[in-house]
Amino acid sequence: MTALRITIVGDGSSDANLQPIIDWLIKDRFPMCAYEIAYAHQLRTDGMSLQKRMSAAFALYPCDVLIVHRDAERVDIAARQKEIEKAAVAEDLGLPIVALVPIKMTEAWLLFDEAAIRSAAGNPNGKVALKLPRPKDVEKISDAKTLIFDALKTASELNGRRLENFNVRQARNRVAGLIKDFSSLRHLSAFSQFESRFTVAIEALI
Numbered sequence: 001m002t003a004l005r006i007t008i009v010g011d012g013s014s015d016a017n018l019q020p021i022i023d024w025l026i027k028d029r030f031p032m033c034a035y036e037i038a039y040a041h042q043l044r045t046d047g048m049s050l051q052k053r054m055s056a057a058f059a060l061y062p063c064d065v066l067i068v069h070r071d072a073e074r075v076d077i078a079a080r081q082k083e084i085e086k087a088a089v090a091e092d093l094g095l096p097i098v099a100l101v102p103i104k105m106t107e108a109w110l111l112f113d114e115a116a117i118r119s120a121a122g123n124p125n126g127k128v129a130l131k132l133p134r135p136k137d138v139e140k141i142s143d144a145k146t147l148i149f150d151a152l153k154t155a156s157e158l159n160g161r162r163l164e165n166f167n168v169r170q171a172r173n174r175v176a177g178l179i180k181d182f183s184s185l186r187h188l189s190a191f192s193q194f195e196s197r198f199t200v201a202i203e204a205l206i
Contacts, residue, residue: 003035004036004206005035005061005063006026006036006038006063006065006067007038007039007057007058007065008037008067009043009068011070011071014107016173017106017110018067019037019039021109021182021185022198023037024181025182028183030206040057040061043060050070051088054088055091063095064096065098066093066095067097068088070084071101071106073105077101081099081101084099096204099197101193101194102190104141105145108139108144109191110148110172110176110179111135112184112185114130117148117152119178120155120175120178121156122156122171123155123156128154130151130155132151135187148175152175
């Protein structure tokens with residue numbers, strides 16, 4: 001087969017951070033596999049049902065595997081997974097669709113790498129304490145987005161107007177690309193579930 005094509009469908013601006021995670025996972029599990037990953041960033045999702053979002057993503061970014069991300073947030077993770085599975089059956093695109101559902105939100109999966117956060121903040125040699133949770137506790141954080149934003153601001157060690165002008169969203173979107181090893185995520189139940197489903201889908205295609 002030619003290069004395996006993988007498309008990620010997200011539901012927020014931070015979901016581009018999933019691409020480096022998927023990239024690392026494929027290299028780790030399938031080092032001989034040729035692949036391409038696309039994040040459906042051009043997809044306009046306002047008012048679009050989940051199943052139509054899948055269909056639109058596939059039309060814009062044809063693929064062999066579609067990864068559909070939804071944050072669980074206040075909904076049980078199993079309910080989110082069933083929601084994605086139901087939409088996949090209804091749309092019937094004829095390809096594997098893998099649900100990716102963090103227990104809270106995507107940002108929780110970026111909180112374990114202090115060095116990456118400092119580098120993304122533009123201050124890799126900073127020493128100020130960031131007060132990050134232990135890797136095994138990140139799924140317990142109720143608002144990981146606020147936590148990583150605060151950590152990035154603290155890591156920047158900027159003050160006054162320079163801190164006001166610090167683009168924390170851009171900094172957040174750099175974090176995942178600076179992480180070299182995501183194996184710590186394997187301690188998290190949501191990631192383990194995703195990895196298992198994703199592995200089965202890829203093994204069926206290669």
